[in-house]
Amino acid sequence: MKMTFRWYGENNDSVKLSYIKQIPGVEGIVWALHDMPAGEVWPIERIEAEKKTIEAAGFNIDVVESVNVHESIKLGRNDRDKYIENYIETLRRLGKAGVKVVCYNFMPVFDWVRTELFHPLEDGSTALHYDKETMESITPRALVELVTKDSKYTVAGWEIERLKELDNVINEYKEMTQEDLFNNLQYFLKALGPVCKESGIKMAIHPDDPPWSIFGLPRIVTNKENLGKILELVDEPYNGLTLCTGSLGANPSNDMVDIIKTYMNRIYFTHIRNVRIDAKGNFTEVSHRTQDGSINITGVVKAYFDAGYKYYIRPDHGRHIWDEQCRPGYGLYDRALGIMYINGIIDCLKKQ
Ligand code: CS2
Numbered sequence: 001m002k003m004t005f006r007w008y009g010e011n012n013d014s015v016k017l018s019y020i021k022q023i024p025g026v027e028g029i030v031w032a033l034h035d036m037p038a039g040e041v042w043p044i045e046r047i048e049a050e051k052k053t054i055e056a057a058g059f060n061i062d063v064v065e066s067v068n069v070h071e072s073i074k075l076g077r078n079d080r081d082k083y084i085e086n087y088i089e090t091l092r093r094l095g096k097a098g099v100k101v102v103c104y105n106f107m108p109v110f111d112w113v114r115t116e117l118f119h120p121l122e123d124g125s126t127a128l129h130y131d132k133e134t135m136e137s138i139t140p141r142a143l144v145e146l147v148t149k150d151s152k153y154t155v156a157g158w159e160i161e162r163l164k165e166l167d168n169v170i171n172e173y174k175e176m177t178q179e180d181l182f183n184n185l186q187y188f189l190k191a192l193g194p195v196c197k198e199s200g201i202k203m204a205i206h207p208d209d210p211p212w213s214i215f216g217l218p219r220i221v222t223n224k225e226n227l228g229k230i231l232e233l234v235d236e237p238y239n240g241l242t243l244c245t246g247s248l249g250a251n252p253s254n255d256m257v258d259i260i261k262t263y264m265n266r267i268y269f270t271h272i273r274n275v276r277i278d279a280k281g282n283f284t285e286v287s288h289r290t291q292d293g294s295i296n297i298t299g300v301v302k303a304y305f306d307a308g309y310k311y312y313i314r315p316d317h318g319r320h321i322w323d324e325q326c327r328p329g330y331g332l333y334d335r336a337l338g339i340m341y342i343n344g345i346i347d348c349l350k351k352q
């Protein structure tokens, strides 16, 4: 497996590429043009500039996270084809630049959802947290204010442009069933077939985070059965998964090791994150170490190791430790610790 690290770009990240270089074993930077609105074609010059910066620092640019999907595509609006055309053009350009895997998500309106970004842990660090009762009583707009107010960095998935029409868009989803969303995903994926085959790009859908419906919006990337269904929508290698252990694993009935073993050959990108789930189903993001949370991280890494997994892996969100000032969940320190934990597990398995 190839270790990677998510980075938000020059002047948009508290972490320097030269720091990432000092984490043993990192081969690639997971990147995106974070200011590009969903639905627009990514400019070639900007793709090239990003490639140059990342490669000059000694990393590959194989994985992009994310090319965001325009709401019209998810909703199946009449104007979706024009946004799909734009998406295809972006993929063509990324393929030319050498990108191999594109991560995306198909969550209506919201990306990941939390009720607190700096929830205190017993050890004095803070981390992202989800409280079920708060979610039941809060309005979508109040949630947006809550999530964006405490961060001086843009929060990925909560881009202003995507939230402008919040109330209207939520209304549009009122009549929509999960089946409709599956159909719209299939329509989208089918259209990407030719460009993916021509450029060798693999699409890797990210699970819904958390993996259940919020604000009555349909969500489908939530469990083993649905992942299987998604792969069957277009049963071809270019249609694959991003396996995020902390997203899917926030539902204790999702057995991560079993899911990974089942879909191994279609998982092109892996996010390793641990969460601690309490008796009420609230959860907090914790250190990557297995015993610190509810997810069997050791078992997950072993499943990949045993299968000779050759694709990309990265530590997902980390805690905020050692007073680091960073984008919520995306500091240097705890993600670097996460990598060393994963490296340690792999080395033990190798030596055995
Ligand atoms: C999140 C998401 O779990 C994660 O990695 O930080 O924002 C994720 O990048 C998107 O859902 C992928 O499209």
Ligand code: MN
Pocket (backbone or CB within 6 Å): 206, 244, 247, 271, 316
């Ligand atoms: Mn993830």
